[in-house]
Amino acid sequence: MGLRRPLRHPVPPTPVPRAPATGWPPGPGGGVTRRQMLLGSLAAAGGVATIGALGGCSPATVAAGGARPLSYWHLLSGGDGVVMAGLVEEANASDNGYEATQTVLAWGAPYYTKLAMASVGGRAPDVAVMHASRVAGYAPGGLLDPWDLDLLADVGVQEGDFLERVWEKGTLDGNVYSIALDSHPFVLMYNTDVAEQAGALGDDGRLVPVEDPETFLEVARAMQGVTGGHGVSYGYLGDGAQMWRLFYTFFKQHGGEMDLSGDRVQVDTDAAVASLEYIQRMLDGTVCTPNGDYGTAVSEFVTGGSGMFLTGVWELPTVKAAGIAFDAQPIPTLFGTPAAYADSHALTLPHQNDPDPEQRRAAYQFVADLLQNSLPWAEAGHIPAFQPVVDSAEYAELTPQVNYAPAAEILNYDPEAWFTGSGSDFQAYFLETVQNVYLEGADPAEGFDAFVRRVDVQLAKPNPV
Structure with missing residues (x-):
């Protein structure tokens, strides 16, 4: 198909207007619901x-x-x-x-x-x-x-x-x-220079296959030996969305299911706890910093302080602007089922x-x-x-986009409920109840159980809209 090229000088976004509130007439049928x-x-x-x-x-x-x-x-x-x-x-x-x-x-x-x-x-x-x-x-x-x-x-x-x-x-x-x-999944970006020095770059110029959790940790530690900082940049402190994105990716890779259609959460607790336990192993100060925020993670990766970066595709312009040698791909399947968080x-x-x-x-x-x-x-x-x-042929020329595009085939949206999704309070509940599992090594089972109880409170309420 013929695709139009982007404008070289797009107009800036329209400012947010400000005006007094108006009334609200009743909907179809004339009654007020x-x-x-x-x-x-x-x-x-x-x-x-x-x-x-x-x-x-x-x-x-x-x-x-x-x-x-x-x-x-x-x-x-x-x-x-x-x-x-x-x-x-x-x-x-x-x-x-x-x-x-x-x-x-x-x-x-x-x-x-x-x-x-x-x-x-x-x-x-x-x-x-x-x-x-x-x-x-x-x-x-x-x-x-x-x-x-x-x-x-x-x-x-x-x-x-x-x-x-x-x-x-x-x-x-x-x-x-x-x-x-679009879809905008959580993906893995990696510094190709660091990967090569760590012996983790294949003959094709791509990251070597990583197909299990131990190999991922080994590759990360090898990259840390090159950077002197961390193997992986991942920031989550005070950010429930970032916490949830990585957790939900691993949870779905475990084959975990979470059903919010009833008045109580139905969830694979074993898959949830196993995912949190692995995240704790990552946050050891070598693979990842145990207490980093999102901005610090971005800065660390674009300045060469780490070899890999767990982030969303929306950070591509930032990383490209940094001028480092890098590529990207779907997050490796560590637990059997290809999966990635996305919206x-x-x-x-x-x-x-x-x-x-x-x-x-x-x-x-x-x-x-x-x-x-x-x-x-x-x-x-x-x-x-x-x-x-x-x-299209035009998309095939985009790198690294073409290399992480398969993430759209394995994406997983938030479990459906009136209070879930991007910009909602759902991920904030995860922050409130589970951050100490990440930050202080608190018991994963207890932290996740607290999250389930918090979600059960919401499930007991009617959808306000």
């Missing part, structure tokens, strides 16, 4: 104060040139925000009947709260980015509209264009509520009571244009979800 009452109370209490003029749904006016204005919300800032701005500008330049305006909101809970309020209050944008792991908490409450698969096909997007587990993540009760733009930025249709059909068609075309021309998103590190891009 418990969900609307709750969210309305949040707004009245000051929990959501900037919905009013966030570029949400309003009567569409077709411009003189025939382009329909589209409102597009996302939570991407920094380098990702600049790249996304370029994608939006490129999509608008396609002259496909729309003009999308992006609104950038603060990452995490503020974004998801505003998005929920906009859907309830009749001010929803035409398209919004969500983490795929958050869809299970939003779609059941009617905050998202399902995608029309026939209309998607009309604009050149269909299920067969995605890996099965990536497509399925956006599906709930037979409806598709999100279309993934996806996904495109959604926030609920609108009476969407205009032509406006919706324009939104579908905009989403198709983002997906079909997402090579710049790959250049920024993310693995495109739209497989024709991954299968």
